[in-house]
Amino acid sequence: MADLSTNFVGITSPNPFWLASAPPTDKAYNVVRAFKAGWGGVVWKTLGEDGPPIVNVNGPRYGAVWGADRRLLGLNNIELITDRPLEVNLREIKQVKRDWPDRAMVVSLMVPCDEDSWRDILKRVEETEADGVELNFGCPHGMSERGMGSAVGQVPEYIEMVARWCKKHSRMPVIVKLTPNITDIRYPARAARAGGADAVSLINTISSITSVNLDSFSPEPMIDGKGTHGGYCGPAVKPIALNMVAEIARDPETYGLPISGIGGVTTWRDAAEFLALGAGNVQVCTAAMTYGFKVVQEMISGLSQYLDEKGMSLDELRGRAVPNVTDWQYLNLNHVTKARIDQDLCIKCGRCYAACEDTSHQAISMSPERVFEVIDAECVACNLCVNVCPVDECITMETLAPGMVDARTGRVVSPAHADWTTHPNNPMASAAE
Amino acid sequence: MSSTPPRPAPAGITAPGIVAGRLPAEALADNFTDVLPPLDRHEAIVAADRCYFCHDAPCVTACPTEIDIPLFIRQIATGTPEAAARTIFDQNILGGMCARVCPTEALCEGACVREMAEGKPVEIGRLQRFATDRLMAEGVHPYDRAAPTGRRVAVVGAGPAGLACAHRLAMKGHEVTLYDARPRPGGLNEYGIAAYKTPGDFAAEEVDWLLSIGGITLETGRALGGDLSLEGLREDFDAVFLGIGLGGVNALNAEGEDREGVQDAVAFIAELRQSADLSTLPVGRHVVVIGGGMTAVDAAVQSRLLGAEHVTIVYRRGRERMSASDHEIEHAQTAGVKIITDAMPVAVHGNGAVAEVEFAYTEDGPEGLRPRPETFRLHADQVFKAIGQRLEGAPGGLDLAGGKIAVTGAGRTSLPGIWAGGDCAAGGDDLTVTAVAQGRDAAEDIHTSLMTG
Numbered sequence: 110m111a112d113l114s115t116n117f118v119g120i121t122s123p124n125p126f127w128l129a130s131a132p133p134t135d136k137a138y139n140v141v142r143a144f145k146a147g148w149g150g151v152v153w154k155t156l157g158e159d160g161p162p163i164v165n166v167n168g169p170r171y172g173a174v175w176g177a178d179r180r181l182l183g184l185n186n187i188e189l190i191t192d193r194p195l196e197v198n199l200r201e202i203k204q205v206k207r208d209w210p211d212r213a214m215v216v217s218l219m220v221p222c223d224e225d226s227w228r229d230i231l232k233r234v235e236e237t238e239a240d241g242v243e244l245n246f247g248c249p250h251g252m253s254e255r256g257m258g259s260a261v262g263q264v265p266e267y268i269e270m271v272a273r274w275c276k277k278h279s280r281m282p283v284i285v286k287l288t289p290n291i292t293d294i295r296y297p298a299r300a301a302r303a304g305g306a307d308a309v310s311l312i313n314t315i316s317s318i319t320s321v322n323l324d325s326f327s328p329e330p331m332i333d334g335k336g337t338h339g340g341y342c343g344p345a346v347k348p349i350a351l352n353m354v355a356e357i358a359r360d361p362e363t364y365g366l367p368i369s370g371i372g373g374v375t376t377w378r379d380a381a382e383f384l385a386l387g388a389g390n391v392q393v394c395t396a397a398m399t400y401g402f403k404v405v406q407e408m409i410s411g412l413s414q415y416l417d418e419k420g421m422s423l424d425e426l427r428g429r430a431v432p433n434v435t436d437w438q439y440l441n442l443n444h445v446t447k448a449r450i451d452q453d454l455c456i457k458c459g460r461c462y463a464a465c466e467d468t469s470h471q472a473i474s475m476s477p478e479r480v481f482e483v484i485d486a487e488c489v490a491c492n493l494c495v496n497v498c499p500v501d502e503c504i505t506m507e508t509l510a511p512g513m514v515d516a517r518t519g520r521v522v523s524p525a526h527a528d529w530t531t532h533p534n535n536p537m538a539s540a541a542e
Numbered sequence: 543m544s545s546t547p548p549r550p551a552p553a554g555i556t557a558p559g560i561v562a563g564r565l566p567a568e569a570l571a572d573n574f575t576d577v578l579p580p581l582d583r584h585e586a587i588v589a590a591d592r593c594y595f596c597h598d599a600p601c602v603t604a605c606p607t608e609i610d611i612p613l614f615i616r617q618i619a620t621g622t623p624e625a626a627a628r629t630i631f632d633q634n635i636l637g638g639m640c641a642r643v644c645p646t647e648a649l650c651e652g653a654c655v656r657e658m659a660e661g662k663p664v665e666i667g668r669l670q671r672f673a674t675d676r677l678m679a680e681g682v683h684p685y686d687r688a689a690p691t692g693r694r695v696a697v698v699g700a701g702p703a704g705l706a707c708a709h710r711l712a713m714k715g716h717e718v719t720l721y722d723a724r725p726r727p728g729g730l731n732e733y734g735i736a737a738y739k740t741p742g743d744f745a746a747e748e749v750d751w752l753l754s755i756g757g758i759t760l761e762t763g764r765a766l767g768g769d770l771s772l773e774g775l776r777e778d779f780d781a782v783f784l785g786i787g788l789g790g791v792n793a794l795n796a797e798g799e800d801r802e803g804v805q806d807a808v809a810f811i812a813e814l815r816q817s818a819d820l821s822t823l824p825v826g827r828h829v830v831v832i833g834g835g836m837t838a839v840d841a842a843v844q845s846r847l848l849g850a851e852h853v854t855i856v857y858r859r860g861r862e863r864m865s866a867s868d869h870e871i872e873h874a875q876t877a878g879v880k881i882i883t884d885a886m887p888v889a890v891h892g893n894g895a896v897a898e899v900e901f902a903y904t905e906d907g908p909e910g911l912r913p914r915p916e917t918f919r920l921h922a923d924q925v926f927k928a929i930g931q932r933l934e935g936a937p938g939g940l941d942l943a944g945g946k947i948a949v950t951g952a953g954r955t956s957l958p959g960i961w962a963g964g965d966c967a968a969g970g971d972d973l974t975v976t977a978v979a980q981g982r983d984a985a986e987d988i989h990t991s992l993m994t995g
Contacts, residue, residue, distance in 0.1 A: 177591040178588060178591045179587070456655040456656070456658045456659040457596075457600065457655055457658065458594045458596040458597070458655040459596050459597030459598055459599075460594060460595070460596065460597060462597050463597035475597075475598075479598075479600065499594050499659075500659065
């Protein structure tokens with residue numbers, strides 16, 4: 110069994126699976142249940158400044174997108190930060206950390222954008238002996254209209270400023286949680302680093318409307334005939350999150366900045382992908398909200414088995430895919446593949462044929478007996494057939510070895526690398542040296 | 543009724559002879575409830591999710607009426623079962639009955655790619671029932687008639703072929719007179735299908751719903767050879783469609799087959815379907831059913847459900863030659879029916895009433911099927927003959943093929959202006975769904991002929 114223990118910016122936990130700041134971490138009852146189930150740590154649901162408690166809507170807080178068999182693919186929420194008194198939360202944080210010293214206890218914070226507010230809250234959190242703080246610069250609804258959450262996260266200068274205050278007024282590690290509701294994630298990440306933050310965590314939720322009620326003509330979730338945008342999360346956002354994590358991991362200005370990966374982590378495999386793209390750990394919410402806390406046990410056993418099978422440590426997995434994330438212009442244009450259909454696995458549904466014939470390159474033939482075969486002379490290796498085939502591994506991509514002839518172009522496959530930067534059609538091409 | 547007469551105590555399963563009331567009323571009610579209950583909305587959504595929306599789908603190819611199955615299932619999955627029903631009815635106006643009685647495991651579901659993938663096809667039949675039930679429950683007929691053409695067509699036989707033909711002709715704007723020899727329309731849907739496949743009065747409700755398109759005058763109790771003649775119909779109408787089914791039952795050709803207790807299975811099935819009180823319907827303690835098709839299975843299973851203690855189907859060839867589907871045969875076996883193959887009846891023994899049936903084992907050789915010397919006897923106080931039906935009372939002047947009305951193209955007979963379809967026409971599979979396809983296609987051909995001829 111591989112060692113999954115993790116040290117993230119000095120915060121140790123028995124495994125890299127933390128619960129993200131969200132409803133599952135709003136109170137001791139839930140957090141204790143999570144720790145009993147095996148979660149390595151939590152980021153406590155965001156605390157605000159002392160005063161009258163936050164008010165939430167009293168109608169539905171969540172909307173959803175489902176796949177086949179009503180599998181939850183995306184979840185959207187309009188809940189605000191904790192609506193429990195600050196004092197109660199701090200007391201519970203302190204008690205839980207005392208009872209569970211080996212688990213990571215990070216506290217998410219969101220207070221108005223002035224130095225005093227941050228200094229005051231940090232002082233109170235330090236008294237709980239929590240391991241660190243996460244600055245919520247991400248929430249896209251409710252708080253952002255009040256100048257907090259993503260209203261801060263969308264302005265790199267504010268991020269830098271607040272991060273600097275926090276480092277100045279606290280000895281705790283500071284993680285800056287980034288909003289994806291911007292055009293280039295590298296700018297806020299650079300700002301966090303410039304402000305002295307110890308790490309970034311991403312992504313927070315994506316501004317979204319999950320559906321429209323076609324009877325009352327309101328966005329869902331609907332509150333008395335009206336709806337508002339919420340924050341989208343769950344499996345559907347994972348590709349967006351992976352890209353943003355990779356962008357930060359390979360940006361020279363933020364290279365090496367610790368990253369806590371968030372966004373649609375549902376299985377050990379998702380977690381391993383975030384780790385391979387440079388995340389030091391992952392945070393999970395929707396999977397727990399969908400299936401309960403027990404899902405962490407599959408994540409632990411799966412990641413452990415994977416590492417054992419690869420003969421790899423967690424540290425060796427971390428960032429391993431980062432060097433292979435590149436720009437389109439550097440992709441090898443001499444790499445030629447062709448789709449291959451395994452006739453023994455084929456169930457003759459014809460979806461590959463419909464997809465290729467109607468929407469792609471007419472590169473799959475169909476016989477009267479429903480035998481589907483790839484026409485190499487037409488196949489551009491787009492992968493659409495692989496993606497629409499309902500049977501795993503039935504259609505695969507075969508790489509043509511150097512020396513073989515590509516039936517589509519009639520050219521012999523070259524062993525040499527050649528990309529757009531050297532391509533004759535590129536007016537900016539430079540001669541290969 | 544002012545008072546209910548006292549019910550006789552159940553005769554019990556072991557009572558000798560052919561008697562009614564072998565089982566208590568509650569047991570009968572249980573036995574004859576829906577064999578495959580309808581899907582509820584959740585079940586339908588889950589079942590519909592499994593469809594892969596195949597290209598040029600094999601299930602459609604396998605359907606004799608070529609219903610666009612992937613489309614109707616997608617319409618169910620997206621919350622529009624009424625549109626799904628419309629997709630079904632466009633091709634098969636008796637889609638409700640076919641959803642209940644089609645041998646789907648041999649047709650659409652047998653061809654489903656998920657049968658190949660996982661040995662578990664999409665439940666097409668039950669999804670079809672979900673959609674068609676939904677639309678029919680709304681009590682609205684989904685089709686309008688075209689402008690009147692002034693043409694009149696006689697459709698003889700209100701079974702699946704005749705109903706499908708009449709409906710399509712009415713849609714096209716023709717005036718249809720629909721004749722049937724029996725007191726109620728529906729043909730085998732009404733008289734020939736096991737009661738547990740169509741509980742309630744579904745067959746009659748479906749006919750009422752179908753006829754509500756208008757333009758179809760139903761005249762029951764009128765038969766060819768009775769007060770109708772083909773010559774008369776040809777004079778009175780612009781075209782005639784014959785969907786008269788197979789009225790005759792084949793003989794056993796076994797000594798003693800006229801003994802009391804030897805009956806036609808089709809008559810038993812019809813009597814059961816029309817019975818208002820199953821506790822009054824007599825059945826034997828030892829029942830022997832001779833035959834290997836759906837009729838044999840339906841008669842045998844229903845005998846068991848009525849309380850017959852021992853029910854045996856005897857078929858003269860091997861199991862693989864039985865025309866009843868594997869699913870039907872398994873259903874019979876689960877119901878406690880014993881199946882003996884490769885044996886043919888040679889004599890029916892008894893003193894007046896049947897007491898035993900004697901069978902010879904058979905062998906299939908170059909000269910055909912022959913009895914072997916070895917015989918055995920089965921105790922029987924009721925014997926059902928289910929060895930096939932034949933055309934009876936076909937009007938003269940029509941060419942026949944293989945004992946049925948010869949047809950070319952979409953049901954054209956040898957006489958101009960006369961079409962035929964369903965079981966009475968040569969070349970079909972004797973399935974409800976095939977009859978529907980033939981009736982529909984003949985109607986299209988009649989329409990083309992009337993409008994261009």
